[in-house]
Structure formats: structure tokens, C-alpha cells
Amino acid sequence: MVEAAPHAAPCVAVFGTDGGSPFVLVSDHAGQAIPPDLGDLGLSAAERARHIGWDIGIDGVGRALSQKLQCVLIEQVYSRLVIDSNRAPGHPTSIVEQSDGTVVPANTGLSAAQRAQRENTILHPYHARITQELDQRLQARRPTVVVALHSFTPQMKGVARPWHVGLLHNHDDRLARILIDLLRQEGLCVGDNEPYALTNTSDYTIPKHGEQRGLPHVEIEIRQDLITQPAGQQEWADRLARLLPLAWAEFCRQHGGAPSSPSTCQTEAAL
Numbered sequence: 001m002v003e004a005a006p007h008a009a010p011c012v013a014v015f016g017t018d019g020g021s022p023f024v025l026v027s028d029h030a031g032q033a034i035p036p037d038l039g040d041l042g043l044s045a046a047e048r049a050r051h052i053g054w055d056i057g058i059d060g061v062g063r064a065l066s067q068k069l070q071c072v073l074i075e076q077v078y079s080r081l082v083i084d085s086n087r088a089p090g091h092p093t094s095i096v097e098q099s100d101g102t103v104v105p106a107n108t109g110l111s112a113a114q115r116a117q118r119e120n121t122i123l124h125p126y127h128a129r130i131t132q133e134l135d136q137r138l139q140a141r142r143p144t145v146v147v148a149l150h151s152f153t154p155q156m157k158g159v160a161r162p163w164h165v166g167l168l169h170n171h172d173d174r175l176a177r178i179l180i181d182l183l184r185q186e187g188l189c190v191g192d193n194e195p196y197a198l199t200n201t202s203d204y205t206i207p208k209h210g211e212q213r214g215l216p217h218v219e220i221e222i223r224q225d226l227i228t229q230p231a232g233q234q235e236w237a238d239r240l241a242r243l244l245p246l247a248w249a250e251f252c253r254q255h256g257g258a259p260s261s262p263s264t265c266q267t268e269a270a271l
């Protein structure tokens with residue numbers, strides 16, 4: 001099997017215009033593309049459209065949110081079934097041989113070279129683009145908050161998940177705690193490290209770009225049935241566009257500085 005060729009389409013899509021916002025949005029699982037050389041991965045269109053292939057609805061939320069916040073959104077274009085951009089290279093679930101009961105024929109028995117090619121053409125360029133964005137901002141001494149956007153399936157292995165939204169955190173829960181409180185004040189059922197917990201090994205994007213760089217960050221998971229349709233996507237974009245700036249203002253109040261005095265808040269946040 002021939003892997004993704006170097007001439008394949010770019011793996012990164014950038015949305016939104018930076019209007020001075022502290023937020024940088026990243027969406028590891030927004031894409032559904034498959035490199036032409038991999039065909040359909042051996043899966044039906046219905047299987048590829050399931051939650052195993054992408055984070056349903058998060059593209060609409062993220063793009064609307066980037067407009068409302070006037071910030072940049074960096075999306076991975078390729079399906080997580082090709083390679084998962086929220087897993088470290090070589091992680092057992094980086095390139096899944098099966099997911100939620102579905103065997104992925106194009107992912108079985110890959111050679112080290114085939115894996116490396118997916119990493120080099122899809123995973124690494126995506127994260128390099130995020131790094132570039134963050135580097136530029138920090139060189140300009142701008143306050144920078146990494147917001148990772150995801151969605152989760154309402155049911156897993158027959159068990160219903162009650163949370164409307166989940167906030168995932170690990171070594172630095174400061175911004176997540178504030179946003180959890182704000183979302184709960186909306187009357188929502190908010191998961192605190194549910195339906196997943198953020199860890200050094202199960203995640204890659206926030207550990208790499210948020211924790212290791214000492215940047216304030218939050219990882220948001222929205223239940224997919226709430227954002228399958230455009231109306232729900234707009235509703236959640238509106239909500240997050242309202243609450244994220246409030247959360248950041250409260251973060252700066254608690255930890256020093258203010259949104260309007262970036263160097264003070266950035267210095268504190270980097271501790």
C-alpha cells in the first residue's frame with residue numbers, strides 16, 4: 001500500500017483573523033480527509049462519517065467561534081483514522097487498527113516507514129503550525145491561551161453520557177476550574193475530566209503546546225448530539241465566545257495582571 005505522498009493536500013487549515021485576542025483555537029479532530037493514496041481506508045462512507053472518523057460538529061463550532069472571538073483556529077484536515085493528531089508519535093492509538101468496534105483495514109500491519117510517513121506528512125506539520133503561531137505571539141509578548149476543541153459521542157459501549165460538555169485538565173487546572181464554574185452557572189451538566197481525563201500519555205496537543213510551554217490552556221469536549229446541526233453549533237459558539245473571555249478575565253484577576261496588561265498576566269501564567 002502506498003502512503004500519503006508528499007504532494008498530498010496540506011494537512012492544516014487556518015480559519016479566523018487575529019484581532020488581538022488572547023485565544024488560539026486548535027482542533028485536532030475536525031477533519032475527515034483521507035490522502036488519495038489511501039482510498040477509503042477500506043471503510044464505508046457511513047463508517048468514516050461516524051465519531052471514529054472525526055469530532056462531529058466541532059468544525060462548525062470552532063469556525064464560528066474563531067469569528068466571534070476574532071482569533072485564529074488551526075484545524076487538522078485529515079481524519080483521525082489516518083493518524084490521531086492528539087496522540088504522541090508511536091502511541092498505541094496513534095494509528096488505530098480498530099476503533100469502537102470497527103476494524104480499519106488500511107491500518108493493519110503497517111511498516112515503520114509507513115507510520116513515519118503519516119507522521120511526517122500529517123502529524124508533525126500540523127503541530128509545527130501550532131508551534132509557529134505560538135512562537136510568533138510569545139515573541140511579541142502577547143498573552144496566549146491555548147483552547148483545544150473536541151466533541152464526544154453521546155453513547156460509548158451502550159452507556160449514555162450525561163454531560164453536555166466536559167473540561168479536561170491535568171497539571172494546570174486553573175482556567176478549566178473557572179470555565180467549569182461558568183458553564184455550571186448556565187445550568188449545564190459539566191464533566192470535570194469527564195468523559196475523559198487529560199493525561200500525559202492519552203493526549204498530545206495540550207501537554208505539548210499548553211503544559212510544556214507554561215501557557216494557560218483548556219481542553220473542551222462538547223457532546224456531539226448538541227452540535228450536529230448548524231443551529232447547535234452556533235449556540236455553542238455563542239456560549240463559548242461569551243464565557244471564554246469571562247474565564248480569562250477571572251484567571252487574570254486571580255493570578256495577576258489583567259487582559260489589558262499582557263506582560264503581567266503572561267509572566268504570571270508562565271510560572
Ligand SMILES: [Zn+2]
Nearest residue numbers: 029055150151
Ligand atoms: Zn477529539
